[in-house]
Amino acid sequence: MSRSNQPHRLPRPRSLRGRLVLIAGLLATCAVVLCQIAGLTVLRTWLTDQVDDRLSHFRPPAEVYRDLADNNGVLRPPGPAPNNVLPSDYRVFFYGQDGRLLPSSLGNGDGPGPQLPDSAADLHLVPGRPSTVAAENSSGSGWRVIDHAESDGIHTVVALPLDTVDGATTKLLWFSVVLGIAVAAGVVVLGNVAVRLGLRPLTRVERTAQRITEGALELNVPVADPDTEVGRLSLALNTMLDRLRTALHRTETSEQRLRRFMADAGHELRTPLTAIQGFAELLLEEPGMSEQRRHEAHSLINHNAERMSRLVDDLFLLATLGDTPLPHREPVDLLSLAAEAIATTAVRHPRRGITLEPLINRAGGHQRELDIVETSGDPHQLAQVLGNLLSNACTHTPDDAPVHVRVGAAHTGEHGCGTDRPDRFSTGPAPAPGTPVCILEVADGGPGVALDDAARVFDRFYRAAPSGPRCRPGSGLGLAIAAAIAEMHQGRLELDTRPGEGCTFRLLLPSSAP
Template sequence: MTPARRLRPRSLRSRLVLIAGLLATCAVVLCQIAGLTVVRTWLTDQVDDRLTHFRPPTGVYRYIADGGLLRRPTTDTTLPSDYRVFFYDQRGRLLDSALGDSDTPGPRLPRNAADLHLTAGRPGTLAAEESSGSEWRVITYMGPDRMRAVVALPLDTVDGATTKLLWVSLALGIAVAGGVVVLGNVAVRLGLRPLTRVERTAQRITEGALELKVPVPDPDTEVGRLSLALNTMLDRLRTALHRTETSERQLRRFLADAGHELRTPLTAIQGFAELLLDEPRMSDERRHEAHTLLNQNAERMSRLVDDLFLLARLGESPHPHRETVDLLSLAADAIATTAVRHPLRGITLEPLGTARAGHDPDLDIVETTGDPYQLAQVVGNLLANACTHTPLSARVRVRVGAACAGEHGLGADRPGRVGVGPPQAPGTPLCVVEVADDGPGIEPGQAARVFDRFYRAEALGTDATPGTGLGLAIAAAIAQAHDGRLELDTRPGAGCAFRLLLPAPCPAPDAPHETQDPGCATGVSAGRR
């Protein structure tokens, strides 16, 4: 490290005080220099004024020309002032005759008037005869017979006043610089106190106190705006950390649940395989039973792996393939497939308004855009969930229709409802597929977890096969990938209803369409079934 860098102050407060001290010192020095210049010029002008108002009388020239004062001047020729008068004769030679005090060294005059280099009637400055003496201010006058007189005044009073003023200025400058450093240090410390509090709070936050917030003294100041920006950054950082921690917890729980779910069928397959190997002479009936259980556990593990792969694919590719999908036909196909697996179930297909209207409306073709295979899986998972967790006596109704968000609370959060996906803005046209049952319903504590991965409630249907606990999680992920929403309304003891809400496509300008509500367009075609 260089000496300059070693001596450079590191703290902001020291730098501000140093800069303020240097600026104040420079300002004082410049002002004092300007003052000294003005005072010296004014005093010199006073001396020049005295010189221009003093002119040797004509008789002195005649007296000098007649040979007077050819010897060294005596006290009788001393002027009662600090004036000094010197003479040059007709040939331009400096005469020894002079008027004034001869005890002090006078100006350094040349022996020849031609070397004087002074303009007649205009003051000039000459050095003293001795180097330690003060300078002289001189002026020349032309006398009779080409004689010349040089009138001089010393500048010792000017130099004395200027020197005293210089020392006063230096003392004042030092005092001002010291005062600026001391008082500036106090002022800067007080001014930077809010920034110091911000610094201390930031230091505590870096030590782990993430719940703290930076104090905002005044939002209209630079420190206040900095504090607001830091608080906004801290809020985003806390949110990101919370999301990261939540994601890590979910990932650990997901891996643990996946390992547990895969371990169960793998253990069963391993056990029955060892049984077949250890007892090659077992009866055909027991062998068939072992083969059947092996096949069931293999299918269960295959379904689990397929569901996990689908969830991973939905996470990596959130934008599914889109094409026009007829939700009414899709629901009818899902009901037919579910009826094959659950032949004793009573599943009906109804219009959406059946539960609310006093009459039976017709089934309308409801079209939306999306991946038909993924949407079919959503409806199939909802039907499988209803058949698995309700008794055989419970009826399952599939309702398909179009509505606007906000009608009868559709698409909005409210007490007793669990929703996955953001709420829909009121008046937004929606395509709705609802799977409702009149079974025992779901308790509120369980309802809050039904969309979690690997969460499984108790199966009540006698024709139910154990699931993987991923059906509703897959349905929620597909709904969100289609910019939709999955809702659950439940009333313990009175059944529950799962509702898939998808955005309705905007109809073409010339395409025929019907509108169930004048306030929104619903993308329902004119066909009837």
């Protein structure tokens, strides 16, 4: 379709301020026009009623009808008697008994009279009811006429001109036009000022939003009055900005953690790779080395390859734990799980004293009996959590330091568990007080963890300084994996540390008991 065939549309103002001024001007102009039309209608009706009242109360003198009868329908010529002298601007016309318009008439006036037919049958006037007819030759104002049917068959038509009515109406019409133009202009000028003042809070919001889009993310939109539309809009924008800033902060923090994680992972993998590369080059450069040294080099290559394989497996597990849902859930008995984990750890650490105990009631100072503690989850992943906690306790404490594994069920807050306090470090939010939970604790009698180290102990690749000459540093992924698995099970991992007296890692899981 060509542009020439498209309907032409009036341009609309683009700004809200211009639209409001235009709408206000149109409404005011329409209101003035409607009021003036109503006034003109009332005025013309009132003036016409005045003319009709004059017509209804006027009748020609009786002498006129005698003259018409005596002179065969012809009035006597003007004389001293006031036969054809009428007040004001009346015009009187007569139709004879035969229905023809008589040539005689009463009234003075130089202008054209009303346009009347030659026959009374063509009058189409209701006797006694005023009507409007046009002027002769369709020039000048119209006439208001009334027909009086006499008893002798004569029709008397009395007429009054409407020039007074038309003149008053015309003057009022021009006054209405001038007033409407003045009102429209005043509304446009004053309305523009009023709209600017009324939209000043919205203008401030617009300027602030423009500065925010230019990079000033720390700004907030000013809130003038929260009970107004602009105030509520400002509050909504501020809420949106707070969430946006929080999301940007989380994104930035996540990017920093990812970069640090990649750097730490590269650093951890570079050590065994360097060792493998060095021993492999040694075997290639010295083909005649002794069998003992060759066996030692092969053993070191195998050890570093296993270490690198474990690091890769741990990294893959950490990468998939947060992105994949729990594969399956089934009832898990934490007491049996703890017994199996203790048996497995005892094989690797035969000199370590590890005990399985019930949960300590810190309020009463006594212990309960060991009993089945059942939760819902993945038994293999929960076993890995307990294995990592036991491995961490055996690795970072002296060989003669005891390790206590405690299992029990309680409500949060009963044993001091599941709550936040200054000397406790955890991986997630505290559950509501009184929530039933399953608890699994691994406490050791070692030197404990320093408060500075405890705040970062669940971070990936973070390794605290060795607490003794025989303590071997780990990869820094065991506790991070345990924390991720706990969060997948809607649980929480806590650390209570007492430097010089040992520390306690506590796993809290939702209870499956009714």
